[in-house]
Amino acid sequence: MTFLEKQTDPTTPMHWNGDMQADYFYSNGVAGDKFFKHLMKKDTFLASECPKCGVIFIPPRLYCEDCFCDIPDENWMEVKSQGIIRANTTAMIDAHGDPLEEPVIMALIDIDETDGAMLGRVKTEILDMDLCGLTVKAVLRPKNEREGTMKDILYYEPY
Amino acid sequence: MNDVAVIGAGMTVFQRRLKETGKELSYLATKMALEEAGITKKDIDMVVMGSAPDAFDGIHQKGENLLDGAAGAGKPYVRVFNGGGTGVFAPIAGWWHVASGVADIALVVCEEKMGNCYPHPQTAFRHIWDPILDRPLAPNLVWLFAMEMNRYMTKYNIKKEDIARVAVKNKRNAVGHPCAQLPDEKITIEDVLNSEMMAWPVQRLDISPPSDGASALIFCSKDKVRQFTDDPVWVDGVGWNIDSTMWTNRDLSFPRYVANAARMAYKMAGIHNPRKEIDFAEPYDPFDYKELHHMEGLLLCNKGEAPILTREGVTERDGNMPMCPSGGLMGVGNPIAATMGQKICELYWQLAGKAGKRQIPTDPQVGVGQAWGDIMQMATVAVLRRG
Ligand SMILES: [Zn+2]
Numbered sequence: 001m002t003f004l005e006k007q008t009d010p011t012t013p014m015h016w017n018g019d020m021q022a023d024y025f026y027s028n029g030v031a032g033d034k035f036f037k038h039l040m041k042k043d044t045f046l047a048s049e050c051p052k053c054g055v056i057f058i059p060p061r062l063y064c065e066d067c068f069c070d071i072p073d074e075n076w077m078e079v080k081s082q083g084i085i086r087a088n089t090t091a092m093i094d095a096h097g098d099p100l101e102e103p104v105i106m107a108l109i110d111i112d113e114t115d116g117a118m119l120g121r122v123k124t125e126i127l128d129m130d131l132c133g134l135t136v137k138a139v140l141r142p143k144n145e146r147e148g149t150m151k152d153i154l155y156y157e158p159y
Numbered sequence: 160m161n162d163v164a165v166i167g168a169g170m171t172v173f174q175r176r177l178k179e180t181g182k183e184l185s186y187l188a189t190k191m192a193l194e195e196a197g198i199t200k201k202d203i204d205m206v207v208m209g210s211a212p213d214a215f216d217g218i219h220q221k222g223e224n225l226l227d228g229a230a231g232a233g234k235p236y237v238r239v240f241n242g243g244g245t246g247v248f249a250p251i252a253g254w255w256h257v258a259s260g261v262a263d264i265a266l267v268v269c270e271e272k273m274g275n276c277y278p279h280p281q282t283a284f285r286h287i288w289d290p291i292l293d294r295p296l297a298p299n300l301v302w303l304f305a306m307e308m309n310r311y312m313t314k315y316n317i318k319k320e321d322i323a324r325v326a327v328k329n330k331r332n333a334v335g336h337p338c339a340q341l342p343d344e345k346i347t348i349e350d351v352l353n354s355e356m357m358a359w360p361v362q363r364l365d366i367s368p369p370s371d372g373a374s375a376l377i378f379c380s381k382d383k384v385r386q387f388t389d390d391p392v393w394v395d396g397v398g399w400n401i402d403s404t405m406w407t408n409r410d411l412s413f414p415r416y417v418a419n420a421a422r423m424a425y426k427m428a429g430i431h432n433p434r435k436e437i438d439f440a441e442p443y444d445p446f447d448y449k450e451l452h453h454m455e456g457l458l459l460c461n462k463g464e465a466p467i468l469t470r471e472g473v474t475e476r477d478g479n480m481p482m483c484p485s486g487g488l489m490g491v492g493n494p495i496a497a498t499m500g501q502k503i504c505e506l507y508w509q510l511a512g513k514a515g516k517r518q519i520p521t522d523p524q525v526g527v528g529q530a531w532g533d534i535m536q537m538a539t540v541a542v543l544r545r546g
Contacts, residue, residue: 130313
């Protein structure tokens with residue numbers, strides 16, 4: 001059996017306890033505002049298409065990182081909030097290494113009609129660990145509870 | 160551009176938490192490198208510090224805090240930093256100090272003290288994500304790599320046991336390393352496959368441990384190198400490349416940023432056929448699958464072929480193309496930037512015939528080292544050659 005490194009007591013050497021307290025407001029940005037304002041009213045996503053190379057970005061962006069050009073308003077489009085799982089994990093532990101009460105399925109979902117993917121949580125009755133290729137759709141908060149953040153997308157489920 | 164040689168290297172023991180402060184660790188590694196090169200602080204023209212996020216040590220602008228331990232006080236000194244890529248990027252920066260002619264002798268020191276971050280250094284990684292799109296979903300780094308590992312396994316139909324082989328090989332390779340945190344002569348594939356499931360398909364023994372440690376390296380111009388050695392090890396090529404943080408738009412099965420960095424380094428080194436012209440490699444292995452991923456990114460085999468070559472023994476220390484003869488991050492430990500010790504110092508020690516019990520038996524002449532960092536983004540590559 002091998003040595004399983006988990007946690008050693010960090011208080012063993014003589015030490016002083018400190019923190020680096022700082023709190024933040026992160027603005028959504030211009031593209032983010034547009035995406036989330038749309039999501040507060042509709043059950044679809046917004047994407048944006050580069051006028052030069054034709055790549056369709058989701059989450060939508062103001063510019064193409066390759067062509068390095070603007071993506072004008074007329075190149076924004078509405079797409080269905082659904083797609084196919086490209087990769088997933090079933091997490092048993094949290095960021096501290098402690099067990100989760102319930103496993104969390106997180107997936108990268110290729111969104112239909114776009115060239116991009118969204119990161120999201122998945123809920124399903126399927127017991128397989130590997131969910132690659134599964135078609136899923138977003139389950140959103142009730143409209144009157146949406147606040148204009150990623151948390152408005154509760155999770156994705158198979159359809 | 161001036162030719163640049165390596166004349167000394169040093170490395171502290173790696174451990175989950177060491178009593179020494181970051182600057183004390185830097186001092187220990189620097190002292191070893193100076194002694195190996197046979198020089199003192201006054202011979203050093205310039206110093207480069209490599210250290211990853213401030214949040215690990217818990218000191219904002221930690222480069223300034225560390226400098227006196229890195230022989231940097233009163234000298235031209237700069238800290239470079241690109242996450243996990245730092246361990247190879249810092250020596251690249253040291254190389255250009257000398258290649259440009261600005262310095263004759265440059266010292267590179269890499270330090271990381273992850274044990275300061277409480278209760279676990281993973282906490283610091285929670286803040287590297289895009290604050291609008293990713294962080295509200297509360298992902299953590301292990302989950303992200305689990306998805307990448309899944310994608311790699313799915314695309315090339317790779318079995319978990321063929322990935323676990325890398326953990327076994329590297330932990331066994333680390334047995335001869337005096338700095339190693341997790342060497343294990345007796346570890347088996349079953350041990351890895353039976354270890355705790357963290358985030359499917361990633362298990363406890365698929366991951367390198369967080370660590371405290373430091374490493375150091377000294378570069379010298381061609382004009383001065385004969386004062387120190389008759390058998391120098393040269394830096395033949397360097398490369399670096401980065402993709403955007405919009406990682407969700409990338410395929411994840413192949414690290415194209417590694418291939419871009421490798422092509423840059425090989426071109427500089429005059430290498431046309433890396434599979435034939437490179438004798439061994441130190442690909443970055445914070446996870447076992449990453450060694451395979453990076454071996455492919457370094458163009459040392461076809462896509463999806465690395466697990467097969469590993470199964471056939473090609474990447475063992477006495478195989479045709481040894482990978483991570485140091486024991487890598489999986490066996491020696493992962494104090495982020497300080498892994499310069501396995502990725503570049505090891506190339507120097509192997510090529511100079513100073514690797515002791517870890518010495519590759521086939522008299523290697525050319526080695527490539529690589530690091531990777533950020534969210535599936537950054538690659539740093541260096542090619543070293545003997546004589
Ligand atoms: Zn474009």
